[in-house]
Amino acid sequence: MRLRDERHKRILQMIEEKLFLKVSEAAEMLGVTEMTIRRDFKYLENQGLITRIHGGAKKKTKDQYIELSHTEKKALNIKEKKYVAEKAAKLIENNDTIFIGPGTTTEFIYDYIDVSSLNVITNSISIFNRFQENKNFNVILIGGRLRERTKTFVGYFTSKWIRDIKVQKAFIGTNGIDGDQITTADEEEGAIQRIVLKNSNYRYIITDSTKFGVCAFQKICNVNEVTAIITDNKIPVEYKNFYEEICKIIN
Amino acid sequence: MRLRDERHKRILQMIEEKLFLKVSEAAEMLGVTEMTIRRDFKYLENQGLITRIHGGAKKKTKDQYIELSHTEKKALNIKEKKYVAEKAAKLIENNDTIFIGPGTTTEFIYDYIDVSSLNVITNSISIFNRFQENKNFNVILIGGRLRERTKTFVGYFTSKWIRDIKVQKAFIGTNGIDGDQITTADEEEGAIQRIVLKNSNYRYIITDSTKFGVCAFQKICNVNEVTAIITDNKIPVEYKNFYEEICKIIN
DNA sequence: TCGTTAATGTTCGAAAATGTTCTTTTTTGT
DNA sequence: ACAAAAAAGAACATTTTCGAACATTAACGA
Numbered sequence: 345m346r347l348r349d350e351r352h353k354r355i356l357q358m359i360e361e362k363l364f365l366k367v368s369e370a371a372e373m374l375g376v377t378e379m380t381i382r383r384d385f386k387y388l389e390n391q392g393l394i395t396r397i398h399g400g401a402k403k404k405t406k407d408q409y410i411e412l413s414h415t416e417k418k419a420l421n422i423k424e425k426k427y428v429a430e431k432a433a434k435l436i437e438n439n440d441t442i443f444i445g446p447g448t449t450t451e452f453i454y455d456y457i458d459v460s461s462l463n464v465i466t467n468s469i470s471i472f473n474r475f476q477e478n479k480n481f482n483v484i485l486i487g488g489r490l491r492e493r494t495k496t497f498v499g500y501f502t503s504k505w506i507r508d509i510k511v512q513k514a515f516i517g518t519n520g521i522d523g524d525q526i527t528t529a530d531e532e533e534g535a536i537q538r539i540v541l542k543n544s545n546y547r548y549i550i551t552d553s554t555k556f557g558v559c560a561f562q563k564i565c566n567v568n569e570v571t572a573i574i575t576d577n578k579i580p581v582e583y584k585n586f587y588e589e590i591c592k593i594i595n
Numbered sequence: 596m597r598l599r600d601e602r603h604k605r606i607l608q609m610i611e612e613k614l615f616l617k618v619s620e621a622a623e624m625l626g627v628t629e630m631t632i633r634r635d636f637k638y639l640e641n642q643g644l645i646t647r648i649h650g651g652a653k654k655k656t657k658d659q660y661i662e663l664s665h666t667e668k669k670a671l672n673i674k675e676k677k678y679v680a681e682k683a684a685k686l687i688e689n690n691d692t693i694f695i696g697p698g699t700t701t702e703f704i705y706d707y708i709d710v711s712s713l714n715v716i717t718n719s720i721s722i723f724n725r726f727q728e729n730k731n732f733n734v735i736l737i738g739g740r741l742r743e744r745t746k747t748f749v750g751y752f753t754s755k756w757i758r759d760i761k762v763q764k765a766f767i768g769t770n771g772i773d774g775d776q777i778t779t780a781d782e783e784e785g786a787i788q789r790i791v792l793k794n795s796n797y798r799y800i801i802t803d804s805t806k807f808g809v810c811a812f813q814k815i816c817n818v819n820e821v822t823a824i825i826t827d828n829k830i831p832v833e834y835k836n837f838y839e840e841i842c843k844i845i846n
Numbered sequence: 847t848c849g850t851t852a853a854t855g856t857t858c859g860a861a862a863a864t865g866t867t868c869t870t871t872t873t874t875g876t
Numbered sequence: 877a878c879a880a881a882a883a884a885g886a887a888c889a890t891t892t893t894c895g896a897a898c899a900t901t902a903a904c905g906a
Binding site for chain 3: 348376377379380383398399
Binding site: 631 | 852853854855856861862863
């Protein structure tokens, strides 16, 4: 006979490699009753480690998002992202109160900021951590429910709380700019961004040039509502001409 | 070298390579009674070297999510803290909405919770991280300004936002219980705790028995306002008698 | 040597883990 | 849709482990 935790560990191993494990199988392999295995499965399910189904248990399927994961995305177009981030950072002045939304580009903004005092609001853990390093900055994290994929807080409470915040400048990353619409891939994050834009004097859209002509799932706002679009200089000239009619393009 | 130390060394070796070790196995191998092995395990656990489980012990999984200043504190009275945490966890029922405040004791509560669905609210990063692991729990972090030392959110916004939250049960750690007052060491955290207690149906104070007779800097509330004080069984009998007149003592 | 203290062993009631039995629910085959 | 078969779950029984209290043994200095 073995220890309970040891059994749990082996159950997890088996499920990991076989994806599915029958109660009867497990009982025989581990030399205990099926009842015990059921109790083990129940415990492991409560821990959020497996999914129980009639007759056994299976590996927990993580929700598949269309978006690339945080770390994967980061690798792409670093040079362009840094360029854009630097342009954005130049717009930030001493004693500003700014919002910085989640995004792989916006994360670089911190590196180029050159002010001695600043108030920063964000719902992104990565952004928060970066700015938190600097003791001269007053940083506020908007909490709520965590969207694991992007390490960003979203949902009812985040929306509610973000309404309390008024900022001078908002920097919002985006997944697509098409026609007169600015769009993002995630519904929940989009909801937050819309509120932020309403509560900001200056509204900056941060995007690399590959996002022009891309239409993502969720509309954030119209192009004519933003103060400027900040992008890199690989933006095709036809897009540049088109959007310069509507709003400012910084690149 | 003493016999006892020799045994301890061998126990650690065995656990290191096998990850698990039964009391009975160890007893046979080392030629001593199971009682002795239990005493050894107990000692080694208090040294923070292994984790004891029913029937044996296992290798300690290092918690990487807690920062240094915390881990130091944590080494003290582990046994009592776990005991208290377990008592607290038993009060948590399926589908509850609970608040868990920052603290080295409250962090252990997670380990003893046995429900399949739960809503958790906290302003502590450590607590948030722990509960976030479990996909069956709905976890809300209250943001704001970060108090680095305890990795806890405090300040104007935290207070404001926490007012939006109503919970069934609040678990609040404390630094001192003296006379009819419950006190804490930090003014900003105290302010948050006061609000939480107002918005909770059941108010549980989590504390180890060494805090009785200690008066910290900031008053949180009066003893008669709380539902129960959860503490360990080393509480001096005169305190126990005194406080049992005013509120419930769980230990 | 003795007396003192620390370590280990023993006993036993309580608690935890596991097993058993029987009933209810789900699945499956027709 | 139905009945038979398989699995799950509730309640109770059994076994194992724990830990407190006390007894015994070993260790060591005066």
